[in-house]
Amino acid sequence: MFQASKYEGTRKQRVSLLLQQLTALIEDEPNAVANLANASALLAQYLDEINWVGFYLMDPDKDELVLGPFQGLPACVRIPLGKGVCGTSAARRETMLVPDVHEFPGHIACDAASESEIVVPLMKDGVLLGVLDIDSPRKNRFSREDQQDLERFVEVLAEHWR
Template sequence: MFNVEMYQGKKEKNYELVQKQLFALIEDEPNQIANLSNAAALLNQFLVEINWVGFYLLEEGQLVLGPFQGLPACVRIPMGKGVCGTSAATKKTLRVDDVHQFPGHIACDAASRSEIVIPLMKEGKLIGVLDIDSPITNRFDEVDQQGLEKFADILTKRL
């Protein structure tokens, strides 16, 4: 019989492990592109049921594509547009269970069904977002959100 509490506990432990792996990968590396690239690759390997993971970086008032894993993506996203732009503008994590129900969703990959976007904050300022898409609806939950927010916090300390 499937035990949700046991699964959630394991999921939390898995996030702790990937956070430790991230720290080990980036602790002595000052290069932003190298750290973002390794972070995207680590999440791509770690997360199941995703089809895109990567970063958009704030540049001259808009989000510009950074290191990622997945199909080619939208290069520029205006602040306040789509899930990424909305997350960036509000500086809040957005978990979208069905992207087709999100007003103004920007479809870079037609296979995407759900999405989570975590703002990257450094010294109180937005520097970009972590964007993860899944080909299934309702992919991301509170445990994912907490684990990915902690991952983003570790990462931004080295950016």
């Protein structure tokens, strides 16, 4: 669905540019929804071979995740903690890198085209704010390097969260 613009240079240079762009987009904007919308659009431009990228935000009153800004097809609106890849990542407060979503017990299929997924918790001062969720129509799309890069991306978001 998405075709990444060509970021040139080494992986380190490309990621550095991505993080600079993210910071420029969000550093002076206090609205979290606007920042998450720009962050999901930026990742949709940066990443290739993905079919969905966005955020689920923590609803502490209901102990579940609620759909936030995203790029892709319409998605599941609410995900209980501990359910699916997003809910599991949120409950464990750890990144979930899933090479084949069909092998993940209890996977929630919002888009039948998804084959692999990565979910990164968005935390600030020990509080779970939500998760970054990225799906791909290709198995084994996400690497450990992708995980590290996306965890850094989420850290930048958290640093600017107000």
